[in-house]
Amino acid sequence: MPQPHVQYVEAAPGVRLWTERRGDPDASVLLLIMGAQASGLGWPEELCDALAARHQVVRYDHRDTGRSTWSYGKEPYRITDLADDVIAVLDGLGIERAHLVGMSLGGMLAQLVLSDDPDRLLSATLIGTNALSTTPLVHADGTTTAVEDLPGIDQRILEEWARPVEDHGVEAELDRRVRHWRLLHGDRIPFDAEYFRALERRIIEHTGRYDSSGAHGQADYSGMDRTEALAATRVPALVIAAGAEPVFPPPHPQHLAQVLGEDAALVEIAGMGHALPRQVLNPLAEAVLAHTAKA
Template structure:
């Protein structure tokens, strides 16, 4: 299993496609392993002429963990943010963006197409804003600007995301994972039960580390409103959002596209906060076409 030192920490990654093709870096979201990028989507992008690289963010999957480093409570952090104060957190989204750049450095990749989903979209925003010379293009998938005036997650989606299982028995964890996937997933493209359970079980057996998402959430809350930063992005940008996303409402994607000069926006009815197989062809075509059309 390939692993490199990037930004001073160990990062696990996987590559697909021809090493001579333009690099495309996939950045996954909150508490999610690289395996949440469906193999079918990865293969589709590789077949369109890209060297596709997906990796585990710090504190999740097979990448380096920050054991024993405590994050402040979410209530305290939210209150501080509302008061205009920046809470002290174990690491920031900008640190995680530096991980992405460190991975490109370790692989001797000068520039890449950056694709980020959910929290990965926020990380990718920092990459595009702060390392424009390393980005050929930027694609954001179901993410947002952090603008507090935007519609927030539906109550049931947020509750499912932050609620912990009653114990760590495998069958309990699988049921919890299936419940979460169903709650935030696409109402127009429900995943077959057997596929969903297999995906959750495979993920759990690959790595189970519930402390990491706590620090991920701290990094998101501490990052605040990125609207001003986004207005300085000059990288060719595509924003993709589901119109039925209960976790990151579509307004977050619309606000991102409005902030980034020249950004293109596409919304899809029935799509929630997941990557259903029925949308693989559409998403891979959109991402690949945007990357090919980028002039960076």
């Protein structure tokens, strides 16, 4: 497979985003959108290569991650601005329409694009995220659960997020990131600490620094409700359900699929949590490729 092609695109005045493309340039585009504070390199190479068997695969660094512009400290932005960045990536690379795959915050950004710019999408795949909707979950027996009563984030993760991040050198930072991944990973698949340490070491080398701006946790999350637009969407949508998901645990995936309508597909990846260990990469790639083929 040819070497990936790197290109920077202008997302806003003074803001450049690092992008990378791989695969057949004549194939349909599949754009990967990572989660909060996560570089595009958070998408494992094996997964990118598997998806590139049928698509031109694009991944990119959000603002304040990786090699993209770190700007929040001087010019704060809203989370909805990160959804505008998705369109900026497509425009900057000359892409008219694409399949989107979003994980965690990336899944929220994909929902914003799906709602606000559906003509730019061929399909959407949403992983480890919650619905940007106030529509209640309807159970098989006809009873309902309000959105605010759906299960919350695992308390252990909330406690980890509340801990101050101190600079004790790169190896200590790697220890912290691996500890975080252990919590996100879930308890159904054996945790491979060295796999995630190597992943984070590559991200640090790519970024050229090992600190985190914390921008996406500080940014304004208002204006993200898309209840009506998501209910009306006609973009083919796939929701990945992960039984060991600790951030948006079941029935969040089932709720999201309901919000997106009866045509939305729901596929469970056995043992998956809020992470991408080797064990889930093949079934995840198969699910995504089956979905994009139908779309």
